[in-house]
Amino acid sequence: MMDHARYRSAVLADPHDPDPDLRAHRESCAECRAFTEQVLRFESRLERALLVDIPPKAVVLPFARKAATAAQGRRWMAMAASVLLGLVIAGGVWVTFPQRSLAADVVAHMAEEPDAWQRTDVPVPSLKLNAVLQESKLRLKPDAGIVSYASSCDFRGHKVPHLVVQTQSGPVTVMVLVHEPVRNPKQFDEQGYRGTIVPVPGHGSIAVLMRDVRSGGGDVEAIAAKVDAAIVWMP
């Protein structure tokens, strides 16, 4: 014969357990029957509580429709691309799409200015650096390190400061993305670049990246934090 404590522990572990011994005990014990009813009432609340609302658009995946079309004749590569795009677009409604494509765009931008990556201890003329920074209403504290490259670049329809800061781990590219807010830090590692995009509340985000990461590289997160701390936002 099962005792009360064992029965109640079993019911708390799984209120819907169909075990015949549990049922037999329940039928023979009024107190445990009342206990079970109490637990089941709470279980119903628990089940409802776990069903947090998911916005309807969050579960609409347009790739499903695209896939159906693709199955009628598109080539596999085209379908895979549309499906991935669909996943990302659908996710954009409820899932944070911008960070992914933002990282890809930052990496793509690196290919446009390969000369910026030189290892050097020669800083860019302060006149040029200040002009680039002022265009985005910011300045850098001296402890940011040697800035060897500064350019105001077209990026996603805006002019953004593209800087190269010389660190002990080598040159590090910094892009100040005032128009690209992100919710969470996002690390990426692609095409030979390792980096992070960190949110700057009220000022978009900062992308920091290094290359030739196989040769060791440094702590890109720490560098991002240092750069972030060195930026002074002008009113």
Place this chain on the structure above:
Amino acid sequence: MNDEVGGNQRRARFQALCQSLRPDLLRFAFWLSRDRALAEDVVQESMLRAWKAQDSLLDEAAAKPWLLTIIRREYARTFERKRFPTVDVDELIAKEEPMLAAAEEQSISDVRSALMKLPDEYREPLILQVLMGYSTAEIARELDLSGPAVLTRLCRARQKLRAACGEDTSLDPQE
């Protein structure tokens, strides 16, 4: 050509599968992380990983546990990549207020707040059981625990939740 058509059909099935499971996966990730933004990131990464690795899913019936495992690993990875600061649960609850307060009844909101405060070791098996419909054996396998350990955690999870929600716990077994 037939291989290509077969591959397309298989992928279309996979996409439909992901679509049907997506709400559950998002909810699971939310309760795992207690952070909507983080849950979104985790599910996004997990779906992309699953898409790339879909050939390793041999049995569609196993898609749900397969995806859940990917999500759990991806969630763990976020902690490997970045050391998160210690969280203040009250702050988390305040931050997720719109999601938690969406329930029409105060009693449901109370349970949600209590769930947010439930330690991970109790919350995770409970989510797997109640939300995902896992059996004790499946939870044990997923969390690498023994069956009795899972039952103990589930029992304590409900005890703590009920107590936090002001339920009468006078008949509860003593811990």
